[in-house]
Amino acid sequence: MTGLRRFLVEDREPPPPVEHCDLCSTPIPPEHPHLVQLDERRMLCACGPCGFLFDNPGAGAGNYRRVPDRYLADPAFTLSTTDWDALQIPVGLAFFLHNSARGTVVACYPGPAGATESELGLAAWDSGIGASALATELRPDVEALLVRRDPPACLLVPIDACYRLVGLVRTHWRGFDGGAEAWRAIDGCFDELRARAQTLEREA
Structure with missing residues (x-):
């Protein structure tokens, strides 16, 4: 049984990769804030604290804007x-x-x-x-x-x-x-x- 268990473990799908905040590298959950970097027109993933920081329009010299959660x-x-x-x-x-x-x-x-x-x-x-x-x-x-x-x-x-x-x-x-x-x-x-x-x- 020990040998069979080894094959079962190897056949399991690998866990999904963990995402990280693009600003501070903190691991983040699947649902997380996003920022738009205006100069490069690039979307960034953010952790909660970094997302909160950029609620202020003047943060980051105004080059980042937080994507709102509005529908x-x-x-x-x-x-x-x-x-x-x-x-x-x-x-x-x-x-x-x-x-x-x-x-x-x-x-x-x-x-x-x-x-x-x-x-x-x-x-x-x-x-x-x-x-x-x-x-x-x-x-x-x-x-x-x-x-x-x-x-x-x-x-x-x-x-x-x-x-x-x-x-x-x-x-x-x-x-x-x-x-x-x-x-x-x-x-x-x-x-x-x-x-x-x-x-x-x-x-x-």
Whole structure:
């Protein structure tokens, strides 16, 4: 039995790697804060104390911003086919964020190779999705509008939620249209985000 036990131990899957804070190297749990490093447009994992430190906008010479834990939905939001087509996004799924370094709105869409930044003009942003109540709430660099064409959906989410969706697409996408498994993963992600989202409160 001792010999058999040795083979059973060897056949076990190795434990998942432990993540560490990118600032102080402290081990961190799977759910942890994230920071955006503005100069390099890089996402950093942080422990609780480091994340708390960068709640102050002036910390780190203003080069780091903590990603907030805010999810908003607007039941009054509508997305027409004309509005979407005017954005010239080649797929039916995208997220939009204010890039403070460039002073503009950036459109990204997930695909099998990762997140692709749209190089197409966004002249229709101000009169379309950008005119929505959710768009006026966006915090630069750390939040995004996650928009789906069919079925129509628009959520204000932390930017790390968008990159989690990008990771799902990369993992499950098969063939030209993604395949059923990829779209089940996308549907599940949107269901989870909707469940976390609070309704946007409008001023009277």
